[in-house]
Amino acid sequence: MVDPATHWHEASGWLAAYPGLWLVVTGAVFLLADKLFRASRRFPLLNPVLVSILVLIATLRLFNVSYTDYFAGAQMIHLLLGPATVALAMPLYLNLHHVRAWMMPLTIALVVGCVVGIASALALGQLFGLSAATLLSFAPKSVTTPIAMALAGHLGGIPALTANVVILTGVFGAVAGLPLMRLLKVDDAMVQGFALGVAAHGIGTARALQESETAGAFGGLAMGLNAILTSLLLPLILAVWPI
Amino acid sequence: MLYGLTVICAFLLAGELLSRLAALPVPGAVLGMLLFTGWMLLRKDIEPRVARVGAGLLRYLPLLFVPAGVGLVELGPRLAHEGVAMIVVLVLSTAITLGVTALTLQWLLRRRARG
Numbered sequence: 001m002v003d004p005a006t007h008w009h010e011a012s013g014w015l016a017a018y019p020g021l022w023l024v025v026t027g028a029v030f031l032l033a034d035k036l037f038r039a040s041r042r043f044p045l046l047n048p049v050l051v052s053i054l055v056l057i058a059t060l061r062l063f064n065v066s067y068t069d070y071f072a073g074a075q076m077i078h079l080l081l082g083p084a085t086v087a088l089a090m091p092l093y094l095n096l097h098h099v100r101a102w103m104m105p106l107t108i109a110l111v112v113g114c115v116v117g118i119a120s121a122l123a124l125g126q127l128f129g130l131s132a133a134t135l136l137s138f139a140p141k142s143v144t145t146p147i148a149m150a151l152a153g154h155l156g157g158i159p160a161l162t163a164n165v166v167i168l169t170g171v172f173g174a175v176a177g178l179p180l181m182r183l184l185k186v187d188d189a190m191v192q193g194f195a196l197g198v199a200a201h202g203i204g205t206a207r208a209l210q211e212s213e214t215a216g217a218f219g220g221l222a223m224g225l226n227a228i229l230t231s232l233l234l235p236l237i238l239a240v241w242p243i
Numbered sequence: 244m245l246y247g248l249t250v251i252c253a254f255l256l257a258g259e260l261l262s263r264l265a266a267l268p269v270p271g272a273v274l275g276m277l278l279f280t281g282w283m284l285l286r287k288d289i290e291p292r293v294a295r296v297g298a299g300l301l302r303y304l305p306l307l308f309v310p311a312g313v314g315l316v317e318l319g320p321r322l323a324h325e326g327v328a329m330i331v332v333l334v335l336s337t338a339i340t341l342g343v344t345a346l347t348l349q350w351l352l353r354r355r356a357r358g
Binding site: 026027029030034048049052053056057060061067070071074075077078080081082083084085086087088089090091092093094096102104105106108109112113116117120121124125128129130131134138141142145146147149150151153154155158159160161163164165167168169172173176177180181184186188190191192194195196198199200202227228231232235 | 248254255258268269271273276279283284297300301303307308311313314315316318329331333334337338339340343344346
């Protein structure tokens with residue numbers, strides 16, 4: 001007779017080496033986190049990406065699994081990030097007609113928001129003593145996560161740090177954005193949506209969409225345009241900014 | 244589904260190649276997105292088979308950040324050292340960006356409404 005404990009030992013050894021394990025765990029954790037998010041009526045602090053990352057980190061620590069081993073399995077999910085970034089062109093294309101009616105004001109506000117977003121992150125980062133790699137990870141923080149990660153990786157930052165910083169930026173924008181704008185006496189739905197899209201990307205846009213269709217549409221537009229403009233301006237700004 | 248995925252991946256590949264061939268500081272995926280946008284502007288619509296796959300990818304976009312985000316587990320020392328400053332910078336910079344963008348756009352729209 002074979003001892004069941006030996007069986008379990010063999011099976012768990014196989015499981016730990018099987019690359020599909022972390023693919024399944026990542027998917028399952030995200031589905032549960034998403035369920036929690038919906039159950040909380042989309043409370044921004046329960047952002048499913050943030051919750052998933054924290055739960056997975058706790059799981060890796062608990063079972064003493066290295067990030068390299070985790071990523072060997074989960075990279076199948078990561079690989080879809082490239083095609084998904086390309087697909088962001090679709091909502092951008094669908095929102096682009098909004099630009100035509102308000103061409104000049106939107107263009108100027110976009111350029112101002114984009115430059116202030118980058119410059120304020122760099123200047124405040126230096127003021128508070130962030131290291132160079134951290135600064136470069138923070139510079140694209142107002143841009144949608146896949147593009148911010150690509151920019152950070154390209155320009156000498158740390159994509160893993162950028163992913164988390166970008167999501168926290170979005171969460172902060174979604175929680176504090178509308179109260180802040182009311183304080184500044186900004187009450188136009190179009191302006192609120194656009195500012196949320198520029199400063200807090202998709203998470204800010206999702207919050208804007210809860211307010212109104214208009215705010216959501218301008219948020220989506222601002223997020224797409226800011227991603228493109230930041231990709232073009234960030235390398236130029238970094239070329240002249242003393243780091 | 245294969246058709247849509249192939250088209251989208253072809254734009255990604257073209258973007259990555261363009262980024263390297265022209266030695267541009269812009270990531271290949273962003274160039275791929277720009278090429279795809281240009282294609283839709285030329286066609287004046289979205290090819291339905293591509294739209295289906297694109298919508299599927301975007302539906303689960305947040306999930307795709309998770310594997311990279313878990314990389315935070317390796318940044319313990321950096322977070323211990325710079326964590327507080329990071330939060331302060333994040334909050335202040337985001338508030339400034341949001342406020343300045345909103346006030347600029349509101350001012351421009353009101354100026355135009357008056358003029």
